[in-house]
Amino acid sequence: MLTVALPKGELLKNSIRLLQSVGLDFSAFLDSTNRQLQITDASGQAKGLLVRGQDVPVYVEYGQAQLGIIGYDVLREKKPQVAHLVDLQFGYCRMSVAVKASSAYKSPLDLPAHGRVASKYVNCAREYFHSLDLPVEIVPLYGSVELGPITGMSEAIVDLVSTGRTLRENGLIEITTLYESTARLIAHPLSYRLNMGNLSDLIEKLRKTVLIPI
Numbered sequence: 001m002l003t004v005a006l007p008k009g010e011l012l013k014n015s016i017r018l019l020q021s022v023g024l025d026f027s028a029f030l031d032s033t034n035r036q037l038q039i040t041d042a043s044g045q046a047k048g049l050l051v052r053g054q055d056v057p058v059y060v061e062y063g064q065a066q067l068g069i070i071g072y073d074v075l076r077e078k079k080p081q082v083a084h085l086v087d088l089q090f091g092y093c094r095m096s097v098a099v100k101a102s103s104a105y106k107s108p109l110d111l112p113a114h115g116r117v118a119s120k121y122v123n124c125a126r127e128y129f130h131s132l133d134l135p136v137e138i139v140p141l142y143g144s145v146e147l148g149p150i151t152g153m154s155e156a157i158v159d160l161v162s163t164g165r166t167l168r169e170n171g172l173i174e175i176t177t178l179y180e181s182t183a184r185l186i187a188h189p190l191s192y193r194l195n196m197g198n199l200s201d202l203i204e205k206l207r208k209t210v211l212i213p214i
């Protein structure tokens with residue numbers, strides 16, 4: 001039986017809707033009273049694993065799940081050994097550099113050499129500033145990174161922006177975008193190559209569903 005790793009949080013609802021459109025019903029994961037982390041879909045065709053977004057590529061890389069749904073930002077940050085199959089076109093956000101609106105930094109190149117940049121996405125942040133040849137200290141945080149510049153701990157942040165509301169309500173502005181992100185369908189490379197459990201059929205159905213907006 002095929003196993004699909006589904007991300008908790010922001011991408012869960014749309015992931016479940018997408019799988020429902022190809023006949024796989026994991027809506028039990030949306031029930032707030034549910035504590036089961038592994039369920040079989042209502043038609044008995046596939047198993048679903050409910051995991052933290054960052055962990056989806058881990059289950060897929062190790063082959064415990066043949067398919068997974070994950071934000072492109074996580075793929076950029078973790079560079080897992082997985083097959084990257086379909087842009088699912090939901091979960092839009094962008095990875096941006098932001099600073100205090102009142103600061104004099106209008107571009108990342110205005111940031112002081114050896115200044116601090118707080119981020120949950122340390123690899124993306126490090127790669128970006130390296131590409132600018134601007135040495136900065138990356139301060140790893142697990143969330144609420146907007147507090148970095150507010151408290152004076154860092155000059156800037158590298159973080160996801162979707163509606164822009166969090167930045168606005170915390171007096172920050174974006175000064176550049178590193179890349180845009182949407183949800184992606186990923187697969188365990190060997191299972192994909194060997195077409196385990198007729199994986200290609202399901203992938204094709206998902207691809208078609210994405211082309212016809214749900």
Ligand SMILES: Nc1ncnc2c1ncn2[C@@H]1O[C@H](COP(=O)(O)OP(=O)(O)OP(=O)(O)O)[C@@H](O)[C@H]1O
Nearest residue numbers: 009010011052053054071072073091092093160162
């Ligand atoms: N406004 C948004 N904020 C954060 N992520 C978003 C947003 N919009 C879309 N996404 C996408 O949703 C994914 C999951 O985001 P979510 O906020 O649920 O988890 P997280 O807080 O990044 O991860 P975790 O809670 O596991 O540490 C992101 O990786 C990104 O691709």
Ligand SMILES: O=P(O)(O)OC[C@H]1O[C@H](OP(=O)(O)OP(=O)(O)O)[C@H](O)[C@@H]1O
Nearest residue numbers: 143144145159160161162163164165166
């Ligand atoms: O542009 P917006 O629509 O306001 O969304 C952006 C916010 O959402 C994410 O945080 P999340 O809710 O994942 O919480 P976190 O700070 O714990 O990462 C991200 O880190 C921003 O803080």
